[in-house]
Amino acid sequence: MRPIVVLKKTLLCVTLCCAAYFSFEFKGDTFRQRSLANIEIHDSELKPTSGFVVLGMHRSGTSMISGLLVEGFGYKTGGPLLEPASDNEKGFFELSPAVNQNQVFLYDQLQLRDAWNHPNIDSFNHEIAIRSALNGEIDIKNLRNVTEQLNDAKSSPWLLKDPRLCITFQSWLPFLNSKPAVVFTYRNPLSVAKSLNIRDRLPLIHGLRLWIVYNKAAIQNSAHMCRVTTSNNAILQDPFNEVLRISNELTSKCNVPPPPGQLSVETVDSFIDPTLQHNQAVRKLQEESLPKKQVIEVYNDCDIYEYPSWQTDAYWKQLEMDMYLKAMRIHCDLESGVAYNADYVWPNLQEKVKTNIAVE
Numbered sequence: 001m002r003p004i005v006v007l008k009k010t011l012l013c014v015t016l017c018c019a020a021y022f023s024f025e026f027k028g029d030t031f032r033q034r035s036l037a038n039i040e041i042h043d044s045e046l047k048p049t050s051g052f053v054v055l056g057m058h059r060s061g062t063s064m065i066s067g068l069l070v071e072g073f074g075y076k077t078g079g080p081l082l083e084p085a086s087d088n089e090k091g092f093f094e095l096s097p098a099v100n101q102n103q104v105f106l107y108d109q110l111q112l113r114d115a116w117n118h119p120n121i122d123s124f125n126h127e128i129a130i131r132s133a134l135n136g137e138i139d140i141k142n143l144r145n146v147t148e149q150l151n152d153a154k155s156s157p158w159l160l161k162d163p164r165l166c167i168t169f170q171s172w173l174p175f176l177n178s179k180p181a182v183v184f185t186y187r188n189p190l191s192v193a194k195s196l197n198i199r200d201r202l203p204l205i206h207g208l209r210l211w212i213v214y215n216k217a218a219i220q221n222s223a224h225m226c227r228v229t230t231s232n233n234a235i236l237q238d239p240f241n242e243v244l245r246i247s248n249e250l251t252s253k254c255n256v257p258p259p260p261g262q263l264s265v266e267t268v269d270s271f272i273d274p275t276l277q278h279n280q281a282v283r284k285l286q287e288e289s290l291p292k293k294q295v296i297e298v299y300n301d302c303d304i305y306e307y308p309s310w311q312t313d314a315y316w317k318q319l320e321m322d323m324y325l326k327a328m329r330i331h332c333d334l335e336s337g338v339a340y341n342a343d344y345v346w347p348n349l350q351e352k353v354k355t356n357i358a359v360e
Contacts (some may be wrong), residue, residue, distance in 0.1 A: 028127050039133065039144055042151075042177040049255050051075075051150060051158030052181035055222060057214035058116065058193040060165040060187040061232035064272070066093035066161045068243045069183075071271055075159040078149040087199055090271065090285035094162045096150075097142035102164035105129045105171055107135050116164055117202060122213045122349065126221075128170035143175060151177040157250075157257040166218035173236040181254035183246060186334050187214055187232035189327035192305055199241060201347045205320040208327045209349060211223075215330065219339060226254035230342070297325060300331035 037093045054069075056062040069075050070093055082092045082099060109124055150158050160180070165172070169188040173179075193207030202210075228340035234242050237256045242261055250256040307324065311317035326347040335340035 007010070039140055039147070041134070041174045041209075044338055045179060047178040048257075049181055049226070050153070050156040050178040050257065051160065051185055052250055052254070052256055053165055053222075053245040054159060054161040054183045054185070055162060055166050055218040056185040057140065057166065057187070057192055057211050057218075059199070060191045061235060062161055062163060063088050063090070063092050063094075064232075065183065065230065065235060065243070065246070066159060067187055067271055068239065068263075068268065069159055069247065069259075072261065072267045073247050073259035073261040075157055075259050077154050077161075078146070078157055086168070092161075093159070094158060095146060097145040099162050099204070100144035101146060101162070102162055102168050102334060103138070104138050104140075105163065105168045105256070108132055116208070117196075117200065117210060119206065119209075121167060121210070122217070125311060126168065126170040126252055129168065129207065133171070133175075136176060136195050143172075146231060147172075147175045151344060157259055163214065168220070179255040180225065181227045181250055181256050182227040183230065183250070184218055184227055185232060185235075186331070189331055190324065194329075205272060205316070205323050208320070208323040212323075212327050212330060212347065214346045214351060219344075223342065225277075227340075228254065239272050240265060243268070250287065297328075299329050299332050300336065302329075302336075304328045304332070304333065 008137045054062050056065075066077075068091055070077055077093055078095050082094045082096055082098045083124050084091045103114055106118070106121070107113060108123065109128060110118045110120065112118050116123060129138075133140050133143060146160075149155055150160065189208055189211040192211050193202075193204050196202045196207040196210070197204055228246050229244055230242060240263065247259060247263070247332050251258050296306050297304040302323065309317055309320055326349075330339055330347070333344065338344060
């Protein structure tokens, strides 16, 4: 009857334990057991790191970083991958079953078919997601598919990327047989919010709030992991050396197995859209020729500039400005590194932003 006792202990631990890792002890022994849903859970501390996860908000350059790491070094993504789209012609480098499983995780708690931009996405609870997976309360065929690929020694060194992982990351950890490293990236919140407005017609205030929620979740969910940090701006300024640094740190700092390939200038030039860097340089010259933007706040020696709001209603314009300032202060703290501190105080977002998103 010993396996039954351990299984009961396993389910109890998953239900009550706050940690993302589970080591199931019985008379000094550590076990790996199968759940009611017939999926294996692991003590990931027992095996060396075999891969890493790319975390970053939507529209923050995660596809560009992932593409450079995959095409330039040969990190493995598994398959099938999402097809390229008009808003990302060079590809997303996202494992389709991983995206599908993240959508299942989010739908189970938020009841929206693709809940990545749900106004209450910060209420997601990874313990509920793990319990639902183990108890067979949600469809986990994609979870099995992904973990079978990533847990295969032949898949190392692997890369897993989906912006939703900022929210769901800890829901995956008990099912991986090694503790992954993390590459975290961020982009200016106003640029992200404007991009989301163009692509998804999200109000600027909602895009800014999502930027805060995703970056906070990504940093907090990976706080106990070996993490390499970068930014969209750092990649665009010097893509070759920045991506080379990321790969080197993954190996030297986080013990991810060395990739099979070597980055070349030709690969970077063929993958990076030169108009991105060109447009960035043009915008900088244009900004220098225009009247100086007004500094509306100096936050820890970091200047926060005014921006052209699209809001005409005074009440909503003030709410948008408040959200903009919250996001920009965090951006300043990411630039200085303060936001990565364990005691960093994130802003209060208790007041939910009204949006035109219908919750199904």
